[in-house]
Amino acid sequence: MTAMTEFDRVVTSWLDATGPADIHAAAIDAALATARRTHQRRGLRGVLFGGSAWPVHGRRPVFATLPPTVRVVILLALALAALVGALLVGSQLMRPREIGFTGRVAYIRDGNVYLDDPGRSPITLLDDPAVDFTRVTWLEDRQRVAVEGGGVITVIDTLTGERRRAGPAEGPLTWWSGGNSYAYAPSRDGVAPVIEIVDANTGQTREVRPVPPLPTPANLWDLTWSGDGRIFAAFDMASRRFLLIDASTGATTIVAPTDPTSDDAVGGFSWSPDSSRLAFVEGRGGRQAILVADRDGSAVAQVTEFRDDPMGSNDWMNLGGTLRPTWSPDGAWIAFRAAPGLSLVRPDGRDRRDLVATPVGWFAWAADSSGLAFTRISSLDAAAGDLTWIATGTPGSQPQPLGLSGVAALGVVAPPPGGQIPAASPGPTGAPAMATPTPDASAAETVATPRPASPADAAGSWTGLAYTAGTDVCQTAHLLAFATDVPSDLTPCVERALVSPDGQRIATFNHGTLAVSRLGGRARVVFADGENVTWDWVDWSPGGRWLTGRLTRSDVTPPVTSAWVTAADGSASHELPKPHLGTWDLPTWSPDDRRLAIATENNLLVGNGDGSGLHPVGPFPPVGAWSPDGGQFAYLRDGDVWIAGSDGTGARDLTRFEFGGTWQATWSPAGDTLAVIQGNVLWLVKLVGSRSRVGLDPGLSLDTAVMRWSPDGVRMALEAGGAIYLVAADGSSVVRLDGATNPSWSPDSRFLASQGAGPGNTRLAVANADGSGRRPFGPSLVQPGGPLVWVP
Amino acid sequence: VTSGALVERAQQGDRDAYELLARGAARRLFLVASRILRDTDAAEDAVQQTLVAIWRDLPSLRDPDRFEAWTYRLVVRYCRAEGRRNRRMGVTVVDLSETLAAARDEIGAVAMRDQLGRAFDALSHDHRAVVVLHHLVGLPLGEIAEILDIPYGTVGSRLHHAMRAMRASIEAAERTTVRGGQPA
Numbered sequence: 021m022t023a024m025t026e027f028d029r030v031v032t033s034w035l036d037a038t039g040p041a042d043i044h045a046a047a048i049d050a051a052l053a054t055a056r057r058t059h060q061r062r063g064l065r066g067v068l069f070g071g072s073a074w075p076v077h078g079r080r081p082v083f084a085t086l087p088p089t090v091r092v093v094i095l096l097a098l099a100l101a102a103l104v105g106a107l108l109v110g111s112q113l114m115r116p117r118e119i120g121f122t123g124r125v126a127y128i129r130d131g132n133v134y135l136d137d138p139g140r141s142p143i144t145l146l147d148d149p150a151v152d153f154t155r156v157t158w159l160e161d162r163q164r165v166a167v168e169g170g171g172v173i174t175v176i177d178t179l180t181g182e183r184r185r186a187g188p189a190e191g192p193l194t195w196w197s198g199g200n201s202y203a204y205a206p207s208r209d210g211v212a213p214v215i216e217i218v219d220a221n222t223g224q225t226r227e228v229r230p231v232p233p234l235p236t237p238a239n240l241w242d243l244t245w246s247g248d249g250r251i252f253a254a255f256d257m258a259s260r261r262f263l264l265i266d267a268s269t270g271a272t273t274i275v276a277p278t279d280p281t282s283d284d285a286v287g288g289f290s291w292s293p294d295s296s297r298l299a300f301v302e303g304r305g306g307r308q309a310i311l312v313a314d315r316d317g318s319a320v321a322q323v324t325e326f327r328d329d330p331m332g333s334n335d336w337m338n339l340g341g342t343l344r345p346t347w348s349p350d351g352a353w354i355a356f357r358a359a360p361g362l363s364l365v366r367p368d369g370r371d372r373r374d375l376v377a378t379p380v381g382w383f384a385w386a387a388d389s390s391g392l393a394f395t396r397i398s399s400l401d402a403a404a405g406d407l408t409w410i411a412t413g414t415p416g417s418q419p420q421p422l423g424l425s426g427v428a429a430l431g432v433v434a435p436p437p438g439g440q441i442p443a444a445s446p447g448p449t450g451a452p453a454m455a456t457p458t459p460d461a462s463a464a465e466t467v468a469t470p471r472p473a474s475p476a477d478a479a480g481s482w483t484g485l486a487y488t489a490g491t492d493v494c495q496t497a498h499l500l501a502f503a504t505d506v507p508s509d510l511t512p513c514v515e516r517a518l519v520s521p522d523g524q525r526i527a528t529f530n531h532g533t534l535a536v537s538r539l540g541g542r543a544r545v546v547f548a549d550g551e552n553v554t555w556d557w558v559d560w561s562p563g564g565r566w567l568t569g570r571l572t573r574s575d576v577t578p579p580v581t582s583a584w585v586t587a588a589d590g591s592a593s594h595e596l597p598k599p600h601l602g603t604w605d606l607p608t609w610s611p612d613d614r615r616l617a618i619a620t621e622n623n624l625l626v627g628n629g630d631g632s633g634l635h636p637v638g639p640f641p642p643v644g645a646w647s648p649d650g651g652q653f654a655y656l657r658d659g660d661v662w663i664a665g666s667d668g669t670g671a672r673d674l675t676r677f678e679f680g681g682t683w684q685a686t687w688s689p690a691g692d693t694l695a696v697i698q699g700n701v702l703w704l705v706k707l708v709g710s711r712s713r714v715g716l717d718p719g720l721s722l723d724t725a726v727m728r729w730s731p732d733g734v735r736m737a738l739e740a741g742g743a744i745y746l747v748a749a750d751g752s753s754v755v756r757l758d759g760a761t762n763p764s765w766s767p768d769s770r771f772l773a774s775q776g777a778g779p780g781n782t783r784l785a786v787a788n789a790d791g792s793g794r795r796p797f798g799p800s801l802v803q804p805g806g807p808l809v810w811v812p
Numbered sequence: 813v814t815s816g817a818l819v820e821r822a823q824q825g826d827r828d829a830y831e832l833l834a835r836g837a838a839r840r841l842f843l844v845a846s847r848i849l850r851d852t853d854a855a856e857d858a859v860q861q862t863l864v865a866i867w868r869d870l871p872s873l874r875d876p877d878r879f880e881a882w883t884y885r886l887v888v889r890y891c892r893a894e895g896r897r898n899r900r901m902g903v904t905v906v907d908l909s910e911t912l913a914a915a916r917d918e919i920g921a922v923a924m925r926d927q928l929g930r931a932f933d934a935l936s937h938d939h940r941a942v943v944v945l946h947h948l949v950g951l952p953l954g955e956i957a958e959i960l961d962i963p964y965g966t967v968g969s970r971l972h973h974a975m976r977a978m979r980a981s982i983e984a985a986e987r988t989t990v991r992g993g994q995p996a
Binding site: 052 | 827834838847850852855856859861863936943944947948975978979
């Protein structure tokens with residue numbers, strides 16, 4: 021074992037020597053030339069250390085120029101004053117910290133578009149000095165944002181960085197919450213007003229003409245699409261009528277203002293999440309109120325009292341600009357700007373709460389309705405302000421500044437996709453893991469009612485679990501029988517021991533000899549190559565027909581290393597082609613054992629499962645995984661997952677991530693989906709091209725993740741961070757098993773075996789397939805050196 | 813003129829002061845970037861962006877004495893962006909000088925360097941940044957935590973994870989050598 025300090029020195033020495041020593045002078049000159057053409061950012065102050073990482077406005081304070089001793093005295097005085105103030109205010113300032121802000125915020129600042137992903141550096145999504153971006157909108161998948169600016173709509177995938185122009189935008193637009201289409205009402209003189217609907221994926225446009233046609237001139241203002249995509253609400257500025265327009269037929273309903281004699285206007289539309297109701301602002305004689313109507317414009321009810329417009333105007337342009345009701349995603353509340361602050365009210369007008377009394381600019385609900393992010397502005401006409409968060413679930417919650425200034429055009433605040441994955445209560449035996457999974461609050465659906473499960477249940481179908489434990493020098497295969505709860509040795513201590521995937525045979529690699537035996541049976545030598553040989557990198561094929569291993573013969577000079585495939589019954593052996601130096605990749609079999617692939621320096625070789633008939637299919641990197649039918653293989657190239665036919669034809673980039681970053685992919689048993697890990701994101705990617713992100717715990721590292729699909733394809737077990745996440749095949753639900761590693765599905769997909777992950781808790785455990793009823797059994801074990809194998 | 817004075821002058825828009833600072837910082841930033849990215853072209857791109865950002869954002873630096881640390885923060889940020897943008901992620905660009913140097917080494921040293929390189933390549937850019945700032949630049953963990961704006965514990969865990977992975981790789985190579993095998 022290399023000593024830590026010595027290894028540090030080795031790494032330092034290697035880092036020092038491993039790369040070029042200096043940058044080209046031309047590169048510096050080019051950068052300096054660019055800098056000469058660049059203006060310094062004035063008026064921004066960065067708080068780099070000891071505080072927020074976000075820039076804030078202001079000039080360098082005089083305070084910073086004072087001598088240190090003076091600064092200390094001032095700080096002490098300020099601290100004392102703050103303490104006294106806190107005591108005077110009383111418990112208000114001693115309130116425990118509010119619910120933490122965990123959202124992702126897209127916003128416009130200084131004309132550029134940014135993404136604030138808590139815990140990470142802010143990301144610039146769009147930065148074009150020639151374009152003044154005006155609005156950013158999160159789309160329904162909470163992953164993409166749509167940005168308006170320069171007369172076009174740009175859709176950006178905030179996870180992959182993929183960016184594309186979705187289509188034109190002639191005026192304010194409205195997104196269908198499905199996120200795939202948007203609409204706007206272009207203002208064209210002398211032409212009957214129409215609504216343009218743009219497919220954001222294809223750029224195709226279609227027109228919706230109100231029926232009967234609206235009189236010309238007309239100008240549809242504040243066009244707002246319902247969440248189900250079926251109705252537009254709008255105000256015809258010319259005729260001063262409140263309209264509901266069918267998005268398919270154009271059939272138009274005129275909704276009279278509640279006071280038909282009024283010349284005032286209606287605007288600030290906001291559809292309820294289920295599209296059944298519409299909130300809007302009506303202005304009467306210089307005063308405004310929020311009302312709610314059914315989706316057909318009937319049953320209008322007043323939600324707030326009419327109040328003076330704090331902007332001092334009843335102009336249509338201001339309607340909704342002040343109050344602008346916004347439904348919470350759960351439909352329970354309407355948030356609105358009450359002069360000058362921010363308030364909540366129930367849709368039926370009950371339970372009004374004034375959250376903030378100071379001027380508020382933009383505001384947006386968290387996707388889980390847990391709170392509101394808003395910009396605290398200096399005056400009502402200020403364009404930008406300080407980003408602030410307030411939890412709405414607890415009356416009396418206090419606003420929390422998020423340390424970000426100059427924010428405008430705030431997008432919907434979305435929690436990290438998937439949010440926090442719930443862990444269930446401890447099992448009945450006091451195991452550290454869950455017994456009854458609960459659904460994820462934001463992304464997961466309710467898990468099926470847990471079936472009763474215990475090791476005894478598994479014992480009805482299975483003898484126990486086999487595994488290998490030991491060191492690199494000596495390994496022993498063991499069987500932990502469900503019936504006895506006691507492990508027994510299946511092999512003596514050998515160089516390498518592996519239980520076959522079907523749990524019926526054991527391969528032992530020892531001193532150049534490879535022997536296979538049935539469990540408890542007599543071993544039969546299937547391969548022998550002398551005494552002075554060591555084995556490593558050994559493996560079974562998925563179906564248990566073949567074995568592979570790399571052996572090194574040390575009785576010759578220099579030592580010779582070779583890799584072999586051997587039939588488990590000893591009927592055939594084939595030496596594999598020598599790969600290029602440094603990439604001793606093991607062969608990869610198709611799940612049916614019929615095809616084998618191995619990468620060489622210039623080619624990927626594909627052949628029969630026994631290692632015969634290998635032929636080059638092209639310059640492919642090593643195969644990541646074969647499709648279940650062996651007809652295709654997936655591989656990683658340039659950070660993307662590619663798939664190709666088994667003959668190397670039809671290669672295509674399946675994931676097309678802009679920034680790559682993929683490092684693992686696994687086929688579902690049905691062969692229609694690949695689970696893909698891109699950085700610390702898990703994707704379910706369909707072969708047809710669609711993909712969905714699976715919500716896992718925020719901050720979870722997938723650096724060492726392991727993925728195992730259940731044989732029936734209903735779920736996938738992902739091990740990461742000392743827990744196992746059970747992910748539904750469609751990504752709709754996720755359940756976390758705490759303190760669990762090494763997932764192994766029973767071949768009938770009914771049970772999941774795992775091993776404890778905590779110190780002093782390395783017992784094996786069995787749970788139902790949905791994660792319920794997990795119970796440990798057997799003694800605490802030495803860390804198994806291989807997979808847990810179900811033994812019939 | 814002290815470095816702090818140069819920074820203050822550059823903050824006030826003095827381009828000559830900035831260029832002195834930039835030329836002085838370029839090499840150390842390039843050493844960091846080239847190790848993190850393991851790609852000379854990408855490293856030069858990252859450093860160029862960093863140098864421009866230094867000029868553009870210098871007025872936002874509160875404490876001129878933290879100029880050096882601040883530039884490390886910038887270069888790591890641009891390395892991260894460069895790494896994400898560079899679709900060749902995971903492909904090591906072999907530097908010719910390194911190859912020639914390696915050819916003169918003993919086979920064991922080559923194997924170790926090869927193993928170290930591959931183990932290092934397998935690390936995320938965030939992990940690489942911690943290793944480089946600690947073991948190449950020699951910064952203490954607390955300062956790295958400030959530079960990267962991450963908790964101290966996170967720096968420690970990243971460093972632990974990275975060094976463990978690299979050490980495991982070397983030990984595997986050593987075992988192979990002991991058994992008389994060729995380097996894996």
